[in-house]
Amino acid sequence: MTETLRAHLTFEARSKSRLLVRLDNGEQAALVVQRGRLLRGGERVGLEDGRTVEIVAADESLLEAVSTDPHLVARAAYHLGNRHVAVQFIKDGLRFLADHVLGEMLTGLGLKVTALRLPFEPEGGAYGHHHAHAGEAPSSAPKIHSYTSP
Numbered sequence: 001m002t003e004t005l006r007a008h009l010t011f012e013a014r015s016k017s018r019l020l021v022r023l024d025n026g027e028q029a030a031l032v033v034q035r036g037r038l039l040r041g042g043e044r045v046g047l048e049d050g051r052t053v054e055i056v057a058a059d060e061s062l063l064e065a066v067s068t069d070p071h072l073v074a075r076a077a078y079h080l081g082n083r084h085v086a087v088q089f090i091k092d093g094l095r096f097l098a099d100h101v102l103g104e105m106l107t108g109l110g111l112k113v114t115a116l117r118l119p120f121e122p123e124g125g126a127y128g129h130h131h132a133h134a135g136e137a138p139s140s141a142p143k144i145h146s147y148t149s150p
Contacts, residue, residue: 011057018031073092073093
């Protein structure tokens with residue numbers, strides 16, 4: 001049976017096209033991904049030796065802004081989008097990387113803002129953040145290469 005390894009990566013790391021990653025077993029590997037492609041938690045990439053690496057979305061410091069008023073949530077999404085902030089949509093609200101200024105802004109709009117630590121899986125966006133949908137193959141498979149330090 002082929003060994004499955006894991007790499008815990010932040011949103012920023014999963015957004016990079018080239019990255020040296022440390023796998024959970026301590027090995028290092030070079031990750032090469034098509035520019036603009038976001039790796040999602042749960043995706044698997046193959047090593048040259050046949051082993052598989054599962055990408056795990058690492059826990060990050062987030063803010064969650066919620067309201068039962070959909071108009072307030074839409075206003076919050078507008079203001080965050082206007083600032084090019086990556087946003088994860090949840091029922092009755094939004095999650096984004098922790099930023100106290102943005103949290104205060106959304107509190108001022110009337111949303112309840114809470115700090116939490118969870119994996120961050122924001123929307124990919126309409127431009128430049130390509131990802132495969134269910135049943136589609138990605139346009140270019142990520143590659144991961146074993147890395148041995150000298």
